[in-house]
Amino acid sequence: MVADYDFHLFDLDGTLVDAEWSYTRGVFDRVGDRLGRPFSDREAYVLWHGLGGPRGDTLRELGVDPDAFWPAFHAEEDPIARAEATYLHDDAARLLDSVDDAGGPTGLVTHCQQFLAEPVLDRLDLDGRFDAVVCCTDETGWKPDPAPIELAMADLGVDPRTDRGYYAGDGESDVGAAWNAGLDAVHVERVGHEDRGRCVLGDRRVSRLDELVGPT
Numbered sequence: 001m002v003a004d005y006d007f008h009l010f011d012l013d014g015t016l017v018d019a020e021w022s023y024t025r026g027v028f029d030r031v032g033d034r035l036g037r038p039f040s041d042r043e044a045y046v047l048w049h050g051l052g053g054p055r056g057d058t059l060r061e062l063g064v065d066p067d068a069f070w071p072a073f074h075a076e077e078d079p080i081a082r083a084e085a086t087y088l089h090d091d092a093a094r095l096l097d098s099v100d101d102a103g104g105p106t107g108l109v110t111h112c113q114q115f116l117a118e119p120v121l122d123r124l125d126l127d128g129r130f131d132a133v134v135c136c137t138d139e140t141g142w143k144p145d146p147a148p149i150e151l152a153m154a155d156l157g158v159d160p161r162t163d164r165g166y167y168a169g170d171g172e173s174d175v176g177a178a179w180n181a182g183l184d185a186v187h188v189e190r191v192g193h194e195d196r197g198r199c200v201l202g203d204r205r206v207s208r209l210d211e212l213v214g215p216t
Contacts, residue, residue, distance in 0.1 A: 001204070001212045002095070003102040005184075007158045009149060011169030012110035012117060014049055015188055015209075016092040017124065023085035024048050030076040035068060049191055050171045074113065083119035088126070089190075091208040096129055098213040105156040107132035109148045109167065109177070132156050143169075144176025149183065168209065175202050186212065 002008060010016055028044035043062060045051070052058035056066040099106055107130055110117055114135040121127040132155035134140060134148045141147035149167060158165060160182035167178035168186035178185035187202035188209055206212060 002099050004164070005102075005104060005166055006163040007104045007153075007156055007165040008099050008102075008106045009152060009165060009167040009178075009183065010106075010108055011167070011171070011174050012108055012112050012120070014170035014190055015168060015174075016096075016126075017086050017088050017120060018190070019048075019082060020085040020087070023081060027073070027076050031069070031072045034072040034076065035064065037064060050173070051191065053172060077113075077116055079116050079119045082116050083123040086120045086124065088124050089209070091210040095209040095212055096126075098210075100129075105131045105158060107134070107152040107156050109134045109136070109143070109152050111136045111142065113137075143171075143173040144180055146177055146181035149177050149181040153181070166203070168212070172200050175200060178202075 013019070024044060025041070028039040028047075032038040039047070047055055047058060050058075052061070059066045059069050096106075108117075108121075110133075112120070112135060117133070117135050118127070121130075121133070132152045134152045134155070136142050136148045140151055143149075153160065153165070164184075166184040166186050167174060167181070168188060169175065169178070170188050170190055175185040175187050184203040185201075186204045186206065187200045188206050189200065190207075204212065
């Protein structure tokens with residue numbers, strides 16, 4: 001499939017990489033201490049993976065103010081510890097190798113903040129694999145807003161009206177961002193439909209990214 005495209009865009013967390021559970025659990029323990037409100041394993045799991053849809057909505061459903069949660073969350077994230085706890089999925093490594101062989105510019109568009117993403121990319125030797133990296137902010141917009149993807153495409157020098165591209169991610173917001181930006185949407189289901197509680201649509205739906213290697 002990847003050989004059929006002119007350019008390639010990816011989400012990071014949950015798509016190419018994931019963090020060990022012990023790191024995630026520790027972060028939520030410390031955030032809970034800051035907020036005076038502990039998080040169960042299930043709540044931490046759902047929020048970390050975005051299983052309930054937009055995390056702001058999930059937090060409000062849990063009775064947690066997103067404006068209080070996010071500063072506490074980012075204050076408790078340790079870039080070095082996060083990088084050391086993060087691993088590259090083997091199927092993602094195989095896909096990235098195939099993308100290198102296929103050619104065409106490659107970009108990363110992630111909600112992971114720059115101070116966290118850069119050490120992860122460096123430790124996993126991924127920083128040279130992407131021609132553009134966009135970390136979403138209030139200024140760039142947040143998926144499913146297409147603006148971050150459009151920014152990455154501008155950096156890559158591609159136009160979806162004349163160049164064929166796709167965006168691969170693990171969340172509903174990734175699919176929405178791809179479609180809103182005029183790209184094909186690839187959804188990789190790493191946790192399973194039953195655990196997610198819903199089925200996420202996409203132009204391609206896979207359980208492993210290396211399913212995208214080869215003919216469509």
